[in-house]
Amino acid sequence: MEKAAARVEIGTLLLNLCHSVSPLPIEKTISESEAGKHAHLLDLLYNLIVPSSEQENVHLYHRDDRKDDGGQNSSRTSMPFRKIREILEGAFGRIRMLLENIIKCLKNVPILQPIGMVLEQILKAFHLVSSTTAAVDHETDGAVPVTIPSVSELHNIAGIHFRPLEHGGIRGIRFDQKKKCFFLPQIKLDENTEVMLRNLVAYEALTKRNYLIFTRYTELMRAIIDTVEDVEILIDSKIIHNELKDKKQAEELFNGMSKSIGPTNTPDLENEIKKVNEFFDNTEKVRAYRIISKYVYSSWKLCTLLATLVLLALMVLQTFCSVYDCPKILKTGTGTGTT
Structure with a gap:
């Protein structure tokens, strides 16, 4: 008792x-x-x-099924690609070493130095391919970052409103396309919040490795809060209850949160984020901006070239007129034409 x-x-x-x-x-x-x-x-x-x-049990169940299978399906499909990649990486490595040795030899022969310069460009291309492959492998194996516009962009450009969830918590995060409302759980920001969030993320990473919903929530908040304006909108929407000294601290709190180093396995939340992005991408302002970016900004090199040619033409004309009397020539030409 x-x-x-x-x-x-x-x-x-x-x-x-x-x-x-x-x-x-x-x-x-x-x-x-x-x-x-x-x-x-x-x-x-x-x-x-x-x-x-x-939902969490389903994720655990599927994860266990893959373990029971010994990962045969994934290993059968990935092993041939790994072997091909290893063969290609080995071939690239040998070619790089050969090019480096040839370039060293050509540098000692003045006549052949132009060939060495060409080979140096080819070597740089090999280095670029290797670094790009490594970056892609790292991105594929690691966590996928949350890609979503900020609160102010969603609100000011797409007209999306933010509303606090009445129940459901983190699992209840959703986007209502008809109402243009993004529902998020309320969060209280005070002097203990950052410590608690970091500890809860660490606890989840150690104990709930197959379904990191809390970690993904912090990444979502980190992604949508970029400025103090974002914090102000969420405060006005009664999602953030700020007890900190100023709003800048709230913005720094979320931007200081670290990202996950592995997949979080949160398909429902990813689906809601995807719906927000699709809605934002289909707004008239965003489509107009992307058209401008595609057809105007992409042609800036051509515009620069044309401006340079016009400037050169004006400089040539100025030089010509400084040597010859252009007004006299123009008058003569006009007089000849009228006679």
């Missing part, structure tokens, strides 16, 4: 603490005795903010 009473008392203290320090709404109601069973405070707080659901 004493242990049960102690557990209830500890659970009450833990729940009260979680309610006071939680930056996001508590989505799960549990008893005091159940709260006392959690391993530590972060474990309790995370499960109150992001309670486990069938």
Whole structure:
């Protein structure tokens, strides 16, 4: 009885603490005795903010299925490509070494130096191909960053409004195309928020590796908040409750959050982000801007060339007129024409 009473008392203290320090709404109601069973405070707080659901179990189930299969399907498709890539990388490496040796030899022969310069350009091309391949491999193997316009762009350009979620928390994030509303959970910003967010992200990375919904939420907030104006719009929309000294601190808080280093496996949230991007891309202002970017900005080199030619022509004309008397020539030509 004493242990049960102690557990209830500890659970009450833990729940009260979680309610006071939680930056996001508590989505799960549990008893005091159940709260006392959690391993530590972060474990309790995370499960109150992001309670486990069938969706998470589905992700775990599919992940286990791939493990049970031994990864045969993925390995069968990826192994031939890996071998081909290794062969190509080896061939590129040998060609680079050969070119480097030839260039060193040609530099000692003045007559053949032009050939060496051409080979140096080819060598640079090989280095570019290698660096591009490495960058693509890194992007493919790592996490995909959240790509979405900022709050001010979504609001001012696409007319999207932001509304606080009444229930559902992070899992309930959604975009209503008809109402042009992006629903986000409310978040409280105070002196403890940054520490709590970072600790919850770290806890999720260690314990929920197959479904990093909290991590993806912080990445979404980091992506849509770029300036103080973005923070102001979310404050006016009652999504952000700012208790910090100024709004600049709120903007710096989100921009200071680190990105995930691996895939988060959050298809539902990715789908909502995709819907926002598609809606934004189809607005008239954005389409007009992209047309201008495509047909005007892309031809800036041609415009620069034409401007340079016109300037050269004017300089030639000025030089010519400084040597010869252009007004006299023009008068003579006019007089000849009238006679």
